[in-house]
Amino acid sequence: MESEIVIRKMKCEDLDRVMEVEKKSFTSPWSKLMFFDELQNPRAHYFVAEISGNIVAYAGLSTIIDEGHITNIAVHPLYRRMKIGSKLMETIIEMARKSKLRGLTLEVRVGNTAAISMYKRFGFKIEGLRKNYYSDNQEDAFIMWYYLDT
Numbered sequence: 817m818e819s820e821i822v823i824r825k826m827k828c829e830d831l832d833r834v835m836e837v838e839k840k841s842f843t844s845p846w847s848k849l850m851f852f853d854e855l856q857n858p859r860a861h862y863f864v865a866e867i868s869g870n871i872v873a874y875a876g877l878s879t880i881i882d883e884g885h886i887t888n889i890a891v892h893p894l895y896r897r898m899k900i901g902s903k904l905m906e907t908i909i910e911m912a913r914k915s916k917l918r919g920l921t922l923e924v925r926v927g928n929t930a931a932i933s934m935y936k937r938f939g940f941k942i943e944g945l946r947k948n949y950y951s952d953n954q955e956d957a958f959i960m961w962y963y964l965d966t
Contacts, residue, residue, distance in 0.1 A: 826862035841890035875904040886922035
């Protein structure tokens with residue numbers, strides 16, 4: 817029996833569990849304080865994905881005028897390939913449309929083929945490259961954009 821995935825706004829009380837997902841997902845994880853600060857920012861929108869009340873993923877969007885920057889998206893390794901990342905992307909794109917944003921951008925490691933494939937399925941296109949973007953191993957990042965119909 818498949819458990820229902822619930823997407824909701826992130827709250828400060830979620831940060832301990834969010835940090836577990838963050839640390840299992842990234843070699844250079846954000847700090848709890850960074851997430852706390854983002855949750856205080858009126859231009860930032862963060863969501864969590866829950867299964868049976870357990871936070872298994874999250875995503876963040878920061879807005880500037882008419883553009884959105886997807887700051888991060890992470891799914892706990894035990895819950896990957898279950899379309900949870902896709903549900904979070906749908907939520908972010910829906911919020912962008914309601915907010916009348918012109919486009920969404922993000923950076924992704926050039927070696928993260930699973931994420932790149934998902935972003936392309938949503939209509940994101942590679943529009944640039946940031947050389948040596950990631951401090952942990954100097955990996956390059958693709959800059960991807962998705963333009964919303966206005």
